[in-house]
Amino acid sequence: MRGRDKGLGGEPFDLVTDADTAAETVIIDTIRAVFPDHAVRAEESGERGAAALDYTWLVDPLDGTVNYAHQLPFAAVSIALVKGTEPMAAAVLNPFSGEFFSAAAGRGARLNGEPVRVSSAGRVAESLLATGFPYDRSRPGPLMGRLERCIRAARGVRRFGSAALDLCFVACGRFSGYWEQGLKPWDTAAGLLIVQEAGGRVTDFSGHPFGIGGDEILASNSLIHEEMLALLEAEAF
DSSP states (O other): OOEEESOOTTOOOOEEEHHHHHHHHHHHHHHHHHOTTSEEEETTTEEESOOGGGEEEEEEEEETHHHHHTTOSOOEEEEEEEETTEEEEEEEEETTTTEEEEEETTSOEEETTEEOOOOOOOSGGGOEEEEOOOSOOSOOHHHHHHHHHHHHHSSEEEOOSOHHHHHHHHHTTSOSEEEEESOOHHHHHHHHHHHHHTTOEEEOTTSOBOOTTOSEEEEEOSTTHHHHHHHHOGGGO
């Protein structure tokens, strides 16, 4: 298992393995063979082609690369089809567990073909939450402040290292809320649709609708969303 560090000379650490590049090549070649007029935007190789009818595929071939590099079986392939800025279809696969999450706009979310829904927790105190840490941790103040407030308020907070799977776990009710910042469109596009189709709510930390490419994401079961927003409010720090 070979890998390289994209951060050089003091830049933020970002690992890439052979699995990232190999998987991305297979995925892009498959998409281009079936949808030659669609654009593809992938984590490692950037954007390819101009999109017909404004369709773009957002591809993360291995979300959770650091986990994979350390033989932790919590990583995923994440693929979303976006029209304009709206996700239309999504797929997230954990190849280690065999769990396959999917969604299509207006058709609900599924895990291995079975419908899923967000949790019924009505308070943060009843909730298991998840978060992630950005590669650039040079200014950890607000990050640690938000984490402390959520740890104090929630039943527990987990940090597993794959944004796509964290979002899917909100969708199927394992987590009631998840927040992170500094993510890229291919990290969140598939999970965004899966959460929404499972009955959840996704915004930034100010409560504005989350847009693909946004810097902040808060996903919840909807019931605890306002309470989560108060915990994440930047002015509190």
